[in-house]
Amino acid sequence: MSYKVYGFSGSRSIRVSWVLEELGVEYEFIDVRPQSKEILALNPAGKIPVLVVDNNVEQAISDSAAICLYLADVHKEKGLSAPCGSLERAQIDSWLFFAQSELEPPVWAYRKHKKNSPLIPKKLQVDLSEWTKFEFSKAVKTLLARLGDNHYAMGDKFSIVDIFLTQIGQWARYERFEIPTDYKIYLDRVWARPALARARNKEKG
Numbered sequence: 001m002s003y004k005v006y007g008f009s010g011s012r013s014i015r016v017s018w019v020l021e022e023l024g025v026e027y028e029f030i031d032v033r034p035q036s037k038e039i040l041a042l043n044p045a046g047k048i049p050v051l052v053v054d055n056n057v058e059q060a061i062s063d064s065a066a067i068c069l070y071l072a073d074v075h076k077e078k079g080l081s082a083p084c085g086s087l088e089r090a091q092i093d094s095w096l097f098f099a100q101s102e103l104e105p106p107v108w109a110y111r112k113h114k115k116n117s118p119l120i121p122k123k124l125q126v127d128l129s130e131w132t133k134f135e136f137s138k139a140v141k142t143l144l145a146r147l148g149d150n151h152y153a154m155g156d157k158f159s160i161v162d163i164f165l166t167q168i169g170q171w172a173r174y175e176r177f178e179i180p181t182d183y184k185i186y187l188d189r190v191w192a193r194p195a196l197a198r199a200r201n202k203e204k205g
């Protein structure tokens, strides 16, 4: 079995590279632009990240949460997720769906609509800054209530959920969204993981 990660530094591909580094599994990182011919051949949306798995036959998987769950399932002995059908897995899925449907959308919408953003045509841009910050702060309240005094989303056990909550939080921090102290402490703790530093170096080439 071999893995190729398609993406670019500073994008969501870091979620996948980070998981692979945590798993200690070999992979090739391919630096590529979204909407390029190479990516469109793998993902009709033209978006990255894409993971190509070669297990005698090559298959492409798109969407970061699906990719990370797949990797954690295949390498289950590393404990980055939990068995399908367990209540622990239901909590992991719940956190991931929360991260993707509530925490990320305001930050991503802000990035698309901020002044001079290259992500959407200028004529489609509207000022969403107040709304996105309001929605993000509601999601962060939920996040902190669920996190409580735990070190990680799943208690004292690091999991793929922490990768999503942290990577989205760092985007928000970069965009100067208001980050409560408890979230900052959590972000700093998870962002300091050596596996992330290795993944970032690999993506930078």
Ligand SMILES: N[C@@H](CCC(=O)N[C@@H](CS)C(=O)NCC(=O)O)C(=O)O
Pocket: 011, 012, 013, 034, 035, 045, 046, 047, 048, 049, 062, 063, 064, 065
């Ligand atoms: N739901 C997807 C979103 C992927 C996505 O939007 N990726 C961005 C880069 S971080 C992209 O490729 N954008 C190009 C575009 O929208 O055309 C995931 O989580 O992987």
